[in-house]
Amino acid sequence: MSVVNHRLTAPISSPSSGFFSQANFNSRSQRFAFQVKHDMVCKCVASSPVEQTGYTTKVSRNANMAKLQAGYLFPEIARRKAAHLLKYPDAHVISLGIGDTTEPIPEVITSAMAERCHALSTVAGYSGYGDEQGEKQLRTAIASTFYNNLGIVEGDIFVSDGAKCDISRLQMLFGSHVTMTVQDPSYPAYVDSSVIMGQTGQFLKDLERYGKIEYMRCTPENGFFPDLSAIGRTDIIFFCSPNNPTGATATRQQLTKLVQFAKDNGSIIVYDSAYAMYISDDSPRSIFEIPGAKEVAMETASFSKYAGFTGVRLGWTVVPKELLFSDGFPVAKDFNRIVCTSFNGASNIAQAGGLACVSPEGFKAMRQVVGFYKENTDIIVDTFESLGFNVYGGKNAPYVWVHFPGRSSWDVFAEILEKTHIVTTPGSGFGPGGEGFIRVSAFGHRENILEASKRFKQLYK
Amino acid sequence: MSVVNHRLTAPISSPSSGFFSQANFNSRSQRFAFQVKHDMVCKCVASSPVEQTGYTTKVSRNANMAKLQAGYLFPEIARRKAAHLLKYPDAHVISLGIGDTTEPIPEVITSAMAERCHALSTVAGYSGYGDEQGEKQLRTAIASTFYNNLGIVEGDIFVSDGAKCDISRLQMLFGSHVTMTVQDPSYPAYVDSSVIMGQTGQFLKDLERYGKIEYMRCTPENGFFPDLSAIGRTDIIFFCSPNNPTGATATRQQLTKLVQFAKDNGSIIVYDSAYAMYISDDSPRSIFEIPGAKEVAMETASFSKYAGFTGVRLGWTVVPKELLFSDGFPVAKDFNRIVCTSFNGASNIAQAGGLACVSPEGFKAMRQVVGFYKENTDIIVDTFESLGFNVYGGKNAPYVWVHFPGRSSWDVFAEILEKTHIVTTPGSGFGPGGEGFIRVSAFGHRENILEASKRFKQLYK
Incomplete structure (x- = not known):
């Protein structure tokens, strides 16, 4: 390649005018502080939102953003971990x-x-x-690898930079006028993205819920599958199986009920199958194993927990052509438009990785990775069971859901962190139904899992 | 790593129940077809949206999606190119x-x-x-490389998977109740994402515009900088310089006016600087070179056109802490929440590439890439000028904006494609103000640029 840069004499890093010095840089954010709420969930609030000394624009803050109650769960946990490390630098x-x-x-x-x-x-x-939808070869390979014989084809697959990102794109697709149901507890991105899009009412403090969302309580008592007859109709139903955080996996019979429920109500299921490869028994690995699901469901999935792609960023969403809005317009056509307008495809390097993941050799390697984490899960389940706890999940998922009846999740989280230097996730961070539980993730080096087991045994012996 | 997969006996690709056969797969999309509108913009419409024979959900299609008038411009051009290749397989x-x-x-x-x-x-x-905001080392390097002495620091930088993706995330941040201004013509993602978020009215066919958007006409007559006194106040002002598609670059004096206009109105400028490295003269490379801009502006940028990262996906957005909503809440805090909820960071591999881009060696290499495309630009500008056309842009941008007075852009696009096998972009695809223009991109191998020059000279001699 012949190269000249005769026009580039002024380096971009040294603009001719140095208008701003560091001294001009006045961090207004100092006026904003984390406040600790009674339930130990931190909320990012303005300490004095109207007391301005400087310039403010006349643009109103999005009222939906203001509805959000807490920092997104995982950054909040990261913050707590960092604070702990400051307190115990050698831990x-x-x-x-x-x-x-x-x-x-x-x-x-x-x-x-x-x-x-x-x-x-x-x-x-x-x-x-x-292609915004992903490389054709990868889409074809995903369809045949994960949906063989289920009638899902290349054109139904939209490759993405991860399930979380696709969930928000789906919310843009649905818009602000739909109503939604979530499992309670559930992965926070469903509810938070719904709040941001304006689908919900205000947060109702007494109920620890947002208005206009149906929460399907999933507890040990109902085998983590909701009583559907008690659930009102909504447009959208988010359903994750194997579930994050409970690790519970819906059976074929349960998913058949769910699909029938959606069909009776004319609802759309957004099925999150990000942990499907962790299933050991004959539970369905895809909602599309259920007859009729293509008319009422889409599915998000990810390479994150199979190939260790949490940082590489690669996932996909299946939107069958059979899934139609009430006026007969295919949902896939609008999702395609969202993907073309708001996304430009996953990184081509990550896609090359995805293609290797679904090669015979790569698939075998992914199953080995999954198998390793499943051994970790066994160790964690055994640990808490030996200590007399009621333990759920784990069998078909990399998450173990440990019950601390009558205690606050954040209190237990803080106790474990303070006394064992182990970071867990407080169940109430996933919704009011998670109160009294702790989620323990099985992702870790073996020696850390064994060490954690030892520390848990010391704390709760 | 010790590995077992004793629990993974059932291959995920062969679910035990083969409910669906390919015969069940009935593509309803066949009832939907591309219709060619009078202006040659294709629109994806249902041929008979209410005539359903099968099942439809009861979920209403998002009315904002239905407002969108045409397929997103670039996929539409790709479709035309594919159709042309079918017609002329050897071209x-x-x-x-x-x-x-x-x-x-x-x-x-x-x-x-x-x-x-x-x-x-x-x-x-x-x-x-x-980190959802990007690796700290990269954020620091971007701040020092592109915003040295401008008071922009690591914490103001949000690394992303590209400017287009960030534009939609910004629209989620702003919500449906803001009003917006765009340059006319402009990059279609600003308007389309605004429509999707519900910020606009319906498309007004007579005016070729959406209701509730202010269009700042940018023409040769006004030197591609609008008469701000004729523009009504809006909350948000999208402004791209060097401009896509016109290639026009705002001067320091013009941008000073723009910042003052925003300050007078309490508006927020979303400044798109994706082509800043193409600037050869002393035009500002960042809106933050203008005094006071940090209180009224954010800036999106990208490695796409510097390092050839269009497929790798890496960009960033600067949201200064000084930028505040009317109630004093920092815009950056809400954007951070959006990034944490709807995004999980750019691919770590792409970020490693970004870090190499801003190393001394990488930066020099990027400038050579930019220099090469600028030579291409010279060739294209010379070609059309030699043919007697009025040609704009090119000096500080990889785009050449060629005037075909009195002609339809899509007609000229079709004529060039049919007679020279060259794909250009019809100016009207960027807004009504682009009618009568063609955008010629300077991205190409040298031999193709030279060959294109030859063909243009044959067609328009």
């Missing part, structure tokens, strides 16, 4: 909190990504914008 | 349309990415979820 903190993978990505996958990186430096191997 | 089609980079990524950058890939296969080098 060996073990993080079983955020659910972040710890084991190296199999080499068959990273080699494919590195190869794509090097190819991008060659004329023949360079590629720019890809 | 050597040259794409100067979508503005996609073509030159290999400098090796210093891809090597760093490949190294990160390999590191992810090691215990020491593995990383999972990163």
Whole structure:
């Protein structure tokens, strides 16, 4: 490539006018502080929102953003962990909190990504914008690997940079006028993105819930599957199985009921199958194993917890062509438009990794990674069971849901952190139904899981 | 790592129940077809939206999605190109349309990415979820490389998977109740994301505009900078300089006026500086070169057109702490919440590439890439000027804006494609103010640019 840069004499890093000095930089954020609420959930609030000395724009803050009650759960936990490390700088903190993978990505996958990186430096191997929906070869491979014989084809697959990102894109697609149901407890991104989009009412402090959301309580008493006859009709039903945080997995019979419930109500299920590969028994790995599901469901999925792609960022969403709005317009067409307008496709390097993940060798390697974390799960389940706790989840999921009846989740979280230097996740962070529980993630190096087991046994013996 | 997979006997790709056969897969989308409108913009519409034979949900389609008038511009152009290739399978089609980079990524950058890939296969080098806002080292390097002496610091930088994605996240942040101004013509993602969020009225066919949006007409007559005294107040002002599509670059004096206009009105400027490195003269490379801008502006930027990262996906948005909503709440705090809830950070591999981009060697390499495309720009400008056209842009931008007075942009687009096998972009795709213009992108291999020049000269001699 012939190169000149005769027009680039002024370096961009040194603009000719140095208008601002560091002295001008006045951090107004100092006036905003974290306040600790009675329930120990931290809330980011303005200490004196109207007491301004400087300039403010005339743009009103989005009222929906103001409805959000707490910092997003996981950054809040990260903050607590950081504060703990300040207090105990020499502590060996073990993080079983955020659910972040710890084991190296199999080499068959990273080699494919590195190869794509090097190819991008060659004329023949360079590629720019890809299809917003993902590379055709990857979409085809995902369809055949995860949905073989289920009638899901390449065109139904939208490759993404992760399930969390797709959930918000789906909320943009649905808009502010839909109503929604969530499992309680559930992954916070469903509720928070719904609040941001204006689908909910205000937070009702007495109930620890947002108005206009149906919460399906999932408890040991109902086997973590809700009594659907007690649930009002909503447009959208978020359903995650294997569940985050409870680790509970819906049976084929239960999912058949759920699909029928959606069909009777004309609802759309957003099925989150991010942990499907952790299923050991014959529970469905996809909602599309249920007859008729394609007319009432879409599904989000991710490579994060299979290949250790939490940082690489790659997932997908299935929107079957059969899924139609009330006027007959295909949901997939509007989702395609959202993806084209608000997204430009996942990184081509991550997609090369995804393609390696679904190769025979890569798939085998992913199953080994999953198997390793499932061994960790066994250790954690055994630990808490030996201590006499009621323990749920774990069998088909990398999460163990431990019951501390009558206690505040955040109190237990704080106790465990203070006394064992182990970060867990307070169950109430996933909704009021999680109160009294702690989620323990099985993602960790083996020696840390064993050490954590030892510390739990010392604390609760 | 010790690995077992004794629990994984049932392969996920072969669920025990094969409920669906391919025969059950009935593509309803066949009832939906592309209709060609009078202005040659294709619209995706249902041929008979109420005539259903099968099941539909009772979920109403988002009325804002239904307002969108046309397929997103660039996928539509890709569709036209594909149709052309079907018609002329042997044609050597040259794409100067979508503005996609073509030159290999400098090796210093891809090597760093490949190294990160390999590191992810090691215990020491593995990383999972990163900070949602981006790796601290990268944020620091972006602040010092692009905003040195401007008072922008690491905490103001939010690393992203690209400017287009950030624009939609910003729209989620603002919500449905804000009003907006755009340059006319402008990059379609501003308007389309505004429509999706419900900020606009219906499309007004007579005016070729959406209701409730202020369009700042930018034409050769006003030097592509609007008469601000004729513009009504809105909450948000999208402003792109160097401009896509016109290539026009605002001077320091003009941007000072713009900042004053925003301050007078209490508006927020979303400044798109994705082409800043293409600036050759002393025009500002950042809105933050203008005194007082930090109180009224944020800025989106991208590595796409500097390092050839259109497929790798990496950009950033600057939200200064000084930018406050009317109640004094910092915009950055709400954007941080959006980023934490709806995004999980850019791919860690892409971020390793970004860090290499802003190393001294990488920055030099990026400037060489930019210099190469600027040579292309010279060739295109010379070509059209030699043919007697009025040509704009090009000097500080990789886009050349060619005037075809009195003609429809889509007609000219079709004529050029049919007669020269060159894909351009019709100016009217960027707004009514682009009618009569064609955008010619300078992204291309040198031999293709030279060949395109030859073909243009044959067509318009």
